[in-house]
Amino acid sequence: MVAPRPAIIVHGGAGRGSGEWREARLAGCLKAAAIGWTALESGRTALDAVGEAVAALEDDPLFNAGTGSSLNRAGEVEMDAALMSDTLEAGAVASVAGIRNPIRLARKILEDGRHVLLTGRGACDFARQAGIPLVPPETLVTQAQHERWKQDHGTVGCVAVDREGHLAAGTSTGGTPRKLPGRVGDTPLIGCGTYGNGDGAASCTGQGEAIIKVVLAKTSVDQLTSGLAPMEAARQAVALLARRTGGQAGVILVDRLGVVGYAHNTEEMPLCHIIGGEEPVTVF
């Protein structure tokens, strides 16, 4: 039996045309992966590592999640996030405002265990009870000069395996720009934008309406279960999405041995992976 290698891979959203932001976005992915890797290296769980890495991306205004989230048609931030472990424990939030790190709220819901997905006001009430402070929603809106750029990008995510061989997946997003208020994408829907089980963990990015229709995260992990290597599993899953929906998306994957895979049919999907303590690898 091959021993698992700790591994982590993060993505900063599938999209197009980062232009002048390209290097900064890659640096953001590298920083988030390093934060997650430090957690894994110190013996913390994959769930901890994924939560820390996604929170770092949420705090970086260059990504469409947490601070820097897209605005809906009413000019408001409404965010979605989910976290799942290979034990099938899961927590998710949809359409939340005034939460600096939706992924941390998703973790509290996972730990609480009564429900998987809380939305809007109920999620914010839960946050207060769980000791997560609410912030004025406008503090999550970044400078107007990022507005055009933000329209082309979406979602952050991370998957990891820890040294015990446990897997986790997490995803966070502000959703699509100018979405109708109340619209929920794939990110917080378990199996669609985020999924993990004993075979693998997956986090998706791209057009939520297309991703939901092919349950892309679970479809990707199912490809691993059927025997494909992670890179081929990711490619097959994205090809299936393109064939069946005509949509655009990306996915990152890790299997329980710490082998990573990724694929997208968009112009770009910045990502960074760190495997077994090797040098970080960034890919645009």
Ligand code: GLY
């Ligand atoms: N993939 C993120 C969204 O559609 O909301």
